[in-house]
Amino acid sequence: MCTAITYYTKDHYFGRNLDLEFSYNETVTVTPKYYPFHFRNGKVLNHHYAMIGMAYIVDDFPLYYDATNEKGLSMAGLNFPDNADYKEVKEGYDNIAPFEFIPWILGQCASVSEARILLEQINLVNLNFSEELPLSPLHWMISDQRDSIVVESTKDGLKVFENPVGVLTNNPTFDYQMFNLNNYMHLSKEPPANTFAAELELEQYSRGMGAIGLPGDLSSASRFVKAAFTKMNSVSGDSESESISQFFHILGSVEQQRGCVHLGEDKYEITIYSSCCNMDKGIYYYTTYENNQITAVDMYKENLDGNTIISYPLMKEQQINYRNY
Ligand SMILES: C[C@H](CCC(=O)NCCS(=O)(=O)O)[C@H]1CC[C@H]2[C@@H]3CC[C@@H]4C[C@H](O)CC[C@]4(C)[C@H]3C[C@H](O)[C@]12C
Numbered sequence: 001m002c003t004a005i006t007y008y009t010k011d012h013y014f015g016r017n018l019d020l021e022f023s024y025n026e027t028v029t030v031t032p033k034y035y036p037f038h039f040r041n042g043k044v045l046n047h048h049y050a051m052i053g054m055a056y057i058v059d060d061f062p063l064y065y066d067a068t069n070e071k072g073l074s075m076a077g078l079n080f081p082d083n084a085d086y087k088e089v090k091e092g093y094d095n096i097a098p099f100e101f102i103p104w105i106l107g108q109c110a111s112v113s114e115a116r117i118l119l120e121q122i123n124l125v126n127l128n129f130s131e132e133l134p135l136s137p138l139h140w141m142i143s144d145q146r147d148s149i150v151v152e153s154t155k156d157g158l159k160v161f162e163n164p165v166g167v168l169t170n171n172p173t174f175d176y177q178m179f180n181l182n183n184y185m186h187l188s189k190e191p192p193a194n195t196f197a198a199e200l201e202l203e204q205y206s207r208g209m210g211a212i213g214l215p216g217d218l219s220s221a222s223r224f225v226k227a228a229f230t231k232m233n234s235v236s237g238d239s240e241s242e243s244i245s246q247f248f249h250i251l252g253s254v255e256q257q258r259g260c261v262h263l264g265e266d267k268y269e270i271t272i273y274s275s276c277c278n279m280d281k282g283i284y285y286y287t288t289y290e291n292n293q294i295t296a297v298d299m300y301k302e303n304l305d306g307n308t309i310i311s312y313p314l315m316k317e318q319q320i321n322y323r324n325y
Helices: 098-108 112-119 174-184 220-232 240-252
Strands: 002-008 012-020 027-031 051-058 061-069 074-079 094-096 122-124 138-143 148-154 157-162 270-278 283-288 291-298 310-313
Touching: 002 074, 002 220, 002 240, 012 061, 012 074, 012 240, 027 061, 051 098, 051 270, 051 283, 061 098, 061 270, 074 098, 094 098, 098 112, 098 122, 098 138, 112 138, 112 148, 112 157, 122 157, 157 174, 174 220, 220 240, 240 270
Parallel strands: 094 122
Antiparallel strands: 002 012, 012 270, 027 051, 027 310, 051 061, 061 074, 074 138, 138 148, 148 157, 270 283, 283 291
């Protein structure tokens, strides 16, 4: 499972937790403007927006999990098991495989409203990358500096939801996640008043009691509520340091600690990495399960007029700042 969020201060930020029990060899990947994207439907994008994000590179193709382009448009794929339904190739549509979806949108669109136009033409097809990399059931959050939408291809067809919360987790479908927030409208960052029974002398014995009932488990429906509450009530300064610190704390509220979600045998879900991309500056920050220090890659330090993919392996070991050695 995963959680993606946006967060806006002076600048705009987009990122996610990637939760899983294993990892491919994903790297922070910059695709410059002249890298030719060959799509399975025969189209080629020889010139497109550059992008930075987390990708697993196979046969010189960047399989992006999440990315941000030069305009700040950002997109992340999150697991959507049993609900995702990809279609047969359809005449008259842009037939795009799920693994091509991020390059297709981020390569060509500068904003969510431009993405909406391409989405009207899109048919997500059931085409895998290779025998070894089968189709993954995904849904996507697409965000810019103002808006967020969620795209889900299910048995009912392709749906695009407005996402006023700027949060996405996994199952069930997005309309449920939004409706479910109604159940929590009584939660508050303020101390509670006694509305339980006037004759009882109930007491506020601790800070934080206004949000008693906020889910704390790691299911996707619960993470959606927890992340939404944390993000919507978030307060931080607007400097780069304050903004990204706050961002990682919001993601931290729904991170997976090894041991709490058992997947059989000796397998456990963990938050493999957490990312935070400054959409305006093209800087991709991340931490990993065993490296709490933030590492960053700045897209604009690369030659974006090039045609070959640039890839930075993840720093996965703790960088401890020993003070008396
Ligand atoms: C597994 C991840 C979602 C995390 C998650 O939610 N895990 C909980 C599982 S559960 O919900 O608890 O069951 C997703 C998110 C993005 C995905 C890649 C997208 C590109 C590419 C697409 C190809 O088709 C297959 C290989 C490919 C590299 C994909 C592998 C994998 O699928 C990735 C990493």
